[in-house]
Amino acid sequence: MANTQQFDMPHDTDIAWCPGCGNYPLLIILKMALAELGIAPENLVTVSGIGQAAKAPHYFRGHVFNGLHGRALPPATAIKAVNPSLTVIAESGDGDTYGEGGNHFIHTIRRNPDITNLVHNNMVYGLTKGQASPTSEKGMVTPIQVAGVTMEPFNPVSTAIALDASFVARVFVGNVVQAKEIIKQAILWEGYALVDVFQPCVVYNKINTYQWFKENTYALPEEYDPTDRQAAFAKSIETEKLPLGVIYTNSSKKTFESQLFTAGSALYTKRFDEQAFSDLLHSKR
Amino acid sequence: MLRIHDEISIVLGGSAGQGIQTIESLLMAALKSQGYHVFATKEYMSRIRGGSNSTEIRITSQKRAAYAKRIDVLFPLDEGVLTHLAKRISSKTLVLADTKLLKKKYAHAILDVPFSRMAKEFGNPVLSNTIAVGVVLGMMKVEMADFEATLRKLFGRKGEEMVKKNIEAGEAGYKLGQHLAFLQGLDIQIPRRKQKQEDLLLSGSDALGLGVVAAQCNFIASYPMSPGTTLLTFLAQVGQRLGIAVEQAEDEIAAINMALGASYAGARAIVTTSGGGFALMEEGVSLAGMIETPIVIHIAQRPGPATGLPTRTEQADLNLSLYSGHGEFPRAIFTPGSPEEMFEAGQMAFQIADRYQSPVFILTDQYLLDAVGNVSEKDLKRLPMKHMIVKTKKDYLRYTLTEDGISPRGIPGFGEGLVIVDSDEHTQDGHLTEDLEMRVKMMDKRMKKADGMRKEVLKPVAGGAKQGNIVVVGWGSTKGAITEGLENSKREDIRMLHFKQVYPLPKHLETYFEDAEKTIIIENNFTGQFANLLKQEGVKVTDTILKYDGEPFCVEELTKIFKGL
Numbered sequence: 001m002a003n004t005q006q007f008d009m010p011h012d013t014d015i016a017w018c019p020g021c022g023n024y025p026l027l028i029i030l031k032m033a034l035a036e037l038g039i040a041p042e043n044l045v046t047v048s049g050i051g052q053a054a055k056a057p058h059y060f061r062g063h064v065f066n067g068l069h070g071r072a073l074p075p076a077t078a079i080k081a082v083n084p085s086l087t088v089i090a091e092s093g094d095g096d097t098y099g100e101g102g103n104h105f106i107h108t109i110r111r112n113p114d115i116t117n118l119v120h121n122n123m124v125y126g127l128t129k130g131q132a133s134p135t136s137e138k139g140m141v142t143p144i145q146v147a148g149v150t151m152e153p154f155n156p157v158s159t160a161i162a163l164d165a166s167f168v169a170r171v172f173v174g175n176v177v178q179a180k181e182i183i184k185q186a187i188l189w190e191g192y193a194l195v196d197v198f199q200p201c202v203v204y205n206k207i208n209t210y211q212w213f214k215e216n217t218y219a220l221p222e223e224y225d226p227t228d229r230q231a232a233f234a235k236s237i238e239t240e241k242l243p244l245g246v247i248y249t250n251s252s253k254k255t256f257e258s259q260l261f262t263a264g265s266a267l268y269t270k271r272f273d274e275q276a277f278s279d280l281l282h283s284k285r
Numbered sequence: 286m287l288r289i290h291d292e293i294s295i296v297l298g299g300s301a302g303q304g305i306q307t308i309e310s311l312l313m314a315a316l317k318s319q320g321y322h323v324f325a326t327k328e329y330m331s332r333i334r335g336g337s338n339s340t341e342i343r344i345t346s347q348k349r350a351a352y353a354k355r356i357d358v359l360f361p362l363d364e365g366v367l368t369h370l371a372k373r374i375s376s377k378t379l380v381l382a383d384t385k386l387l388k389k390k391y392a393h394a395i396l397d398v399p400f401s402r403m404a405k406e407f408g409n410p411v412l413s414n415t416i417a418v419g420v421v422l423g424m425m426k427v428e429m430a431d432f433e434a435t436l437r438k439l440f441g442r443k444g445e446e447m448v449k450k451n452i453e454a455g456e457a458g459y460k461l462g463q464h465l466a467f468l469q470g471l472d473i474q475i476p477r478r479k480q481k482q483e484d485l486l487l488s489g490s491d492a493l494g495l496g497v498v499a500a501q502c503n504f505i506a507s508y509p510m511s512p513g514t515t516l517l518t519f520l521a522q523v524g525q526r527l528g529i530a531v532e533q534a535e536d537e538i539a540a541i542n543m544a545l546g547a548s549y550a551g552a553r554a555i556v557t558t559s560g561g562g563f564a565l566m567e568e569g570v571s572l573a574g575m576i577e578t579p580i581v582i583h584i585a586q587r588p589g590p591a592t593g594l595p596t597r598t599e600q601a602d603l604n605l606s607l608y609s610g611h612g613e614f615p616r617a618i619f620t621p622g623s624p625e626e627m628f629e630a631g632q633m634a635f636q637i638a639d640r641y642q643s644p645v646f647i648l649t650d651q652y653l654l655d656a657v658g659n660v661s662e663k664d665l666k667r668l669p670m671k672h673m674i675v676k677t678k679k680d681y682l683r684y685t686l687t688e689d690g691i692s693p694r695g696i697p698g699f700g701e702g703l704v705i706v707d708s709d710e711h712t713q714d715g716h717l718t719e720d721l722e723m724r725v726k727m728m729d730k731r732m733k734k735a736d737g738m739r740k741e742v743l744k745p746v747a748g749g750a751k752q753g754n755i756v757v758v759g760w761g762s763t764k765g766a767i768t769e770g771l772e773n774s775k776r777e778d779i780r781m782l783h784f785k786q787v788y789p790l791p792k793h794l795e796t797y798f799e800d801a802e803k804t805i806i807i808e809n810n811f812t813g814q815f816a817n818l819l820k821q822e823g824v825k826v827t828d829t830i831l832k833y834d835g836e837p838f839c840v841e842e843l844t845k846i847f848k849g850l
């Protein structure tokens with residue numbers, strides 16, 4: 001196992017997560033995945049929104065862009081576009097990514113930047129103290145949904161497949177080895193890679209606990225073919241038990257940044273083209 | 286005998302898609318190259334085809350940059366124009382029309398010019414545009430050879446056959462124009478500059494676009510909204526040649542957050558929008574203030590509230606930009622009033638944004654962006670562009686506390702350090718904190734940058750009388766109309782102050798108003814937003830002149846007001 005030390009923060013770092021929070025195992029898994037891939041903190045940018053999950057980038061070493069609630073994907077897309085040599089991860093909660101940032105989720109899939117999107121899916125709003133999230137089960141009672149949630153839960157996996165996302169996976173933090181391997185694949189994947197991460201909120205979600213996730217998920221078998229979009233879609237709408245693994249991939253898509261006028265090297269290294277400017281000016285004569 | 290000396294105002298009117306644009310560009314190009322000063326303004330309806338739209342072209346012996354209500358020569362391409370522009374047509378207006386295109390008889394005397402029949406004779410209805418241009422040039426007695434050269438330049442791409450046809454049609458129009466002038470006893474004499482001019486022909490949007498390019502902008506993400514879209518289009522058109530990443534975002538929220546990500550990673554980023562779109566960006570402005578990431582925001586104003594009048598003009602988003610974003614953080618707002626100042630503002634905005642790691646606004650409006658005029662290249666001042674990014678060392682801290690509040694800005698991947706930015710309050714290393722002492726230190730640090738910004742403001746421009754105890758004040762697009770109105774009023778006791786930057790305001794602002802008995806603020810809005818800002822800064826404002834009908838101030842109304850002061 002690779003040494004994750006280079007990602008460790010100082011011991012006195014004040015971590016704002018509750019004891020037993022599902023964010024902890026994901027932090028460890030992510031550090032392992034990064035270490036095994038040999039990614040240097042100096043080459044890694046993690047972008048997040050706001051929420052408990054979105055604090056994650058403060059707890060491992062690397063560059064950080066901790067922006068606004070729901071808005072991790074647009075800056076992540078732009079950072080990769082402006083400097084394609086960086087490894088870019090967008091990491092936030094389910095409320096942040098699928099609720100407040102829902103429009104960006106849809107269009108980032110269409111845009112296909114080469115970034116990894118880790119969504120801590122605890123099916124509840126943690127930081128704001130237990131309201132329903134887009135992925136909360138119907139009937140879940142909260143201080144606001146006092147008679148239980150009435151909306152259909154949002155299905156990020158089937159949405160992503162419907163939009164022909166380039167890489168769609170789901171993992172559970174209780175399955176450390178599988179989760180780590182899949183996150184590694186997602187980071188290596190060229191194009192937008194969604195990893196919906198099941199993890200419990202031990203304080204506000206009394207339904208979807210460690211035990212619940214264990215009982216209600218199963219790993220996709222070895223022979224499962226993620227390139228068959230229709231089959232993948234069928235998998236994504238299973239409700240009896242939820243599949244874990246790489247559910248869908250499409251390797252034929254070009255990345256967003258490779259199609260920009262500025263594709264190639266980082267923008268900050270490029271020189272201003274005086275001749276081009278002068279030509280432009282004189283074209284207005 | 287109808288004498289038109291010194292300047293002429295020609296108006297082309299019709300529905301969208303009828304070719305007004307083509308006539309305008311041909312005429313402007315031909316006249317500009319002859320050494321005339323030209324200035325064109327547009328007004329149009331919010332629709333793709335149809336409606337009633339018009340373009341005014343002023344051909345003047347001196348450089349002018351204002352809309353005039355008077356029409357000397359009108360070319361109505363359809364009947365609707367005559368009703369649409371009824372208030373501007375006087376007994377002195379010469380109306381030249383293909384009477385075949387007008388369904389009913391009209392009260393005004395109309396000179397019949399059979400454009401369409403003539404064009405048909407040349408075998409192509411499109412040629413009626415060239416014929417119309419020929420008529421104007423013939424009436425004005427400009428040299429036919431220069432007109433030919435212009436046609437060659439504009440139609441060269443379409444092949445020799447097309448060039449020939451256009452020259453023939455142009456000539457026919459030209460002769461007709463001479464003939465009509467003779468019949469009408471028309472004497473047009475507009476002195477022009479002797480030597481041939483290599484002036485540029487720029488719209489406000491072009492001038493802003495060029496300024497932004499000169500500022501070495503290399504990233505734009507935006508969402509279409511009139512009249513802000515023109516800058517996005519401009520940069521998209523030149524992006525490949527100049528190395529600019531251009532993205533149409535899914536909404537304005539994505540646009541500004543992308544631009545901030547880009548800027549964080551080392552791009553020089555801008556967003557462009559109008560008031561409504563900007564309202565969606567506000568949280569992003571606040572983020573820029575907190576993470577101290579440079580961003581330039583272009584707001585092209587149009588009348589609100591809500592969707593308002595999408596294709597008209599107003600200056601009512603000063604407060605919106607001044608107070609946008611929750612919390613407190615420094616900002617700068619540039620309000621250029623001419624193409625030359627647009628070019629300057631584009632560069633200044635990037636410089637100030639970069640130096641002070643803050644959001645910087647450029648406030649323009651529909652009128653200013655759409656207006657086209659000749660601009661001398663030497664009046665487009667290039668500013669030295671200093672890049673402020675530092676290479677980071679291992680122990681780099683993004684928010685080092687400094688004397689002037691400016692922390693050296695690193696970017697990820699350049700140097701050995703880590704660049705950590707956070708929308709939460711943070712410590713010097715960028716990680717979030719809830720330490721209230723640190724909060725105060727960081728607030729003080731950020732706000733200190735406002736002092737520096739204030740030292741670098743663009744000073745207001747003086748105009749009108751050299752001295753005088755009446756001061757009229759404008760900002761942004763009103764500059765041309767105020768300047769010309771003052772000149773026409775012949776008042777020697779009224780001076781102008783035009784603010785091309787409205788925030789921060791210069792230190793010792795009161796010195797600009799010393800010995801002013803009357804201070805009158807002129808704005809295209811209802812509440813006098815700049816007047817209120819000046820009052821807040823201690824200026825004794827005595828009166829305001831406000832207009833909010835969606836149109837810019839015209840020379841005549843300001844002349845009249847100034848005469849009466």
Ligand SMILES: Cc1ncc(C[n+]2csc(CCOP(=O)(O)OP(=O)(O)O)c2C)c(N)n1
Binds near residue numbers: 133
């Ligand atoms: C614009 C805006 N709206 C609302 C909030 C308040 N807010 C902060 S986090 C959050 C939801 C967090 O839920 P989730 O994204 O699922 O993350 P978790 O805390 O559960 O990890 C909300 C509503 C905010 N910060 N910004």
